[in-house]
Amino acid sequence: MSINVGEVVAVRGTQVTLRIFEESSLETLYYDGKKYKGVSIREYIGVKRGFCLIVCVIEGEYLDENRFDIDNNKKQYIRKVEIKPIGYFEQNQFTDGIKLMPMIKDKAFLLNESQVIQVFSQGTDGNFNIGKMLKEDLPVSLPWHKIFNSHIGIFGNTGSGKSNTLTKLYSELFANYEDKLKGKSKFLLIDFNGEYTGNQLIKDADNKKTYKLSTGNRQGNKFPLPCSQIWNTEILALLFQATSNTQTPFLNRVIVKREKHKERADSLKDYVISTFYICFVNPAQNKEFLIHLKVIAKHLNHRPLIEKLDGIFWYDQGDKFAYKPQQGVNWEWFETEQGFNDNLRPLLAAVDTAQVDTFDELVVRINIQLLRDLTYGYIQFDHIQPLLKRVEASIKDLHKIFDIKENTDDEFKLLNVVSLRNCNQANKKIVPLLLAKMFYQGHRDTVENTPNKTLHFIIDEAHNILSQQSNREHESWKDYRLEMFEEIVKEGRKFGMYLTLSSQRPADISSTIMSQVHNFFIHRLVNDKDLFLIDNTISTLDRMSKSLIPNLSKGSCVITGTAFDLPIVMQVDYIEEKESRPDSDDVDLGVLWGINEEDA
Numbered sequence: 001m002s003i004n005v006g007e008v009v010a011v012r013g014t015q016v017t018l019r020i021f022e023e024s025s026l027e028t029l030y031y032d033g034k035k036y037k038g039v040s041i042r043e044y045i046g047v048k049r050g051f052c053l054i055v056c057v058i059e060g061e062y063l064d065e066n067r068f069d070i071d072n073n074k075k076q077y078i079r080k081v082e083i084k085p086i087g088y089f090e091q092n093q094f095t096d097g098i099k100l101m102p103m104i105k106d107k108a109f110l111l112n113e114s115q116v117i118q119v120f121s122q123g124t125d126g127n128f129n130i131g132k133m134l135k136e137d138l139p140v141s142l143p144w145h146k147i148f149n150s151h152i153g154i155f156g157n158t159g160s161g162k163s164n165t166l167t168k169l170y171s172e173l174f175a176n177y178e179d180k181l182k183g184k185s186k187f188l189l190i191d192f193n194g195e196y197t198g199n200q201l202i203k204d205a206d207n208k209k210t211y212k213l214s215t216g217n218r219q220g221n222k223f224p225l226p227c228s229q230i231w232n233t234e235i236l237a238l239l240f241q242a243t244s245n246t247q248t249p250f251l252n253r254v255i256v257k258r259e260k261h262k263e264r265a266d267s268l269k270d271y272v273i274s275t276f277y278i279c280f281v282n283p284a285q286n287k288e289f290l291i292h293l294k295v296i297a298k299h300l301n302h303r304p305l306i307e308k309l310d311g312i313f314w315y316d317q318g319d320k321f322a323y324k325p326q327q328g329v330n331w332e333w334f335e336t337e338q339g340f341n342d343n344l345r346p347l348l349a350a351v352d353t354a355q356v357d358t359f360d361e362l363v364v365r366i367n368i369q370l371l372r373d374l375t376y377g378y379i380q381f382d383h384i385q386p387l388l389k390r391v392e393a394s395i396k397d398l399h400k401i402f403d404i405k406e407n408t409d410d411e412f413k414l415l416n417v418v419s420l421r422n423c424n425q426a427n428k429k430i431v432p433l434l435l436a437k438m439f440y441q442g443h444r445d446t447v448e449n450t451p452n453k454t455l456h457f458i459i460d461e462a463h464n465i466l467s468q469q470s471n472r473e474h475e476s477w478k479d480y481r482l483e484m485f486e487e488i489v490k491e492g493r494k495f496g497m498y499l500t501l502s503s504q505r506p507a508d509i510s511s512t513i514m515s516q517v518h519n520f521f522i523h524r525l526v527n528d529k530d531l532f533l534i535d536n537t538i539s540t541l542d543r544m545s546k547s548l549i550p551n552l553s554k555g556s557c558v559i560t561g562t563a564f565d566l567p568i569v570m571q572v573d574y575i576e577e578k579e580s581r582p583d584s585d586d587v588d589l590g591v592l593w594g595i596n597e598e599d600a
């Protein structure tokens, strides 16, 4: 059997006390050629009960005093340990949960290494290893088939090893099953700091695509967006943070209008011409309209038209628009059909709308809608103007980071990394949300009832977009942002869409999202708020593992959740090869400042 180290002396509820024999206090013991760990806190021990070996975890120890009256009050101490059952071996098979409870006088035995591995690797195929158990130093295999079909949370203070763990987890997945995943699953990694843009995660470069988006001066890559996704009210409302009462319905009208005539080749051009017509051939021309017509011309990118409009001015005496050509030629007017046909229509007819890209078309259509709505008195300018300002402001960035295509099905690889390192704050918030929404919608609409493919959305530094506290942004926009992810986290699993979040401040993340995460990798966390939240949201975390969290070293983490029967405290392997690990190394000041150890 194994080494008998003690016996049960008390049982209260699930709390069992053992008396430990004196000779059993060694750190490591050998018996029958096998290595055993001695009795100490957080170790495992077995209590024999009939044919069952009840596996218990040691939670505490103390000395109990024994007095012998005969020998003149001589005192003797006996060592006692408190243990709690967590599962049992029956016919060499480990099952977790309490079936039998130990009884007084039952014998306690040490567990050998293979038994400990069996306890923590149950139900796995034995070859998914990302690290070793912290205390026992034994490799544990994780049940990958239960981890990757769930929402995963990786939490810990900065520098505690989250990025390393995330990389290790997915590298291991790809290293083992890369070929089998192809065509069935897609992985999208949102990388705020450009840590994964090299050769990380996947060995075969053909299976990875990196998009380095940039809104700054640096030239970046463009992310392909399907055209159909842009002409979608919800997406546009999200892109331009439209308010729900007036601005979103306005955007909706823009889209409906386009949808109606989209089959006709010249629909945009006709629409432009008729709008100019309405604005000019009108007994009551509106002075304010010119500025919008100029915007339209600018985005149609037609030089003669732009120049013409630049020359048009408001003639106060007549309360109408006029154009003054060079000296000696008569002024031009536009308020009659004749004037319009002679002076403006030929220019408009020459516009080539085929070369107008989607974003420009969007601006054109929004301005047209505004002019028409104003003419017919549908809207108040003040309500729409902020939207127009936002559209104008963001369109330049959107041009830089997106590439609109008819069809993007073939664009994506098994793993797609989107680096937002060179994007400005506004886009750091919007782009992940937009991608989440698009991929989620696209995926949801194409999967069958039992998902035949899966989508894995990985966000390192997720507090950037999931934080509840943010004073800079509008309340309703914040709600919208969070609701989006809450929907994915609540409904996504059914459609085979899974989130992996990594964050420094779990307390900042919306509690709805936190409460739906299934599996947790918790690194060192010291803040009380974070610990409190962890305590409240993770039901599978036991008291002892929890008490370790503030003192975990780099790369150590407590792993718990629905995929695991018992919390595991693990030291995740450090990724040795420089090019396979995330670009997040601590700065070595010695090297940076050129100071050797001896000089210091």
Ligand SMILES: Nc1ncnc2c1ncn2[C@@H]1O[C@H](COP(=O)(O)OP(=O)(O)OP(=O)(O)O)[C@@H](O)[C@H]1O
Residues within 6 Å of the ligand: 156, 157, 158, 159, 160, 161, 162, 163, 164, 165, 504, 554, 555, 556, 571, 572, 573, 574, 575, 582, 584, 585, 586
């Ligand atoms: N398992 C590990 N063993 C040893 N060192 C590690 C381990 N994991 C990470 N490190 C080291 O710790 C440092 C920080 O790691 P990492 O970037 O993974 O932390 P992080 O939690 O993602 O930090 P941040 O929140 O700032 O992104 C790096 O220098 C890395 O080399």
Ligand SMILES: [Mg+2]
Residues within 6 Å of the ligand: 162, 163, 164, 460, 584
């Ligand atoms: Mg990190």
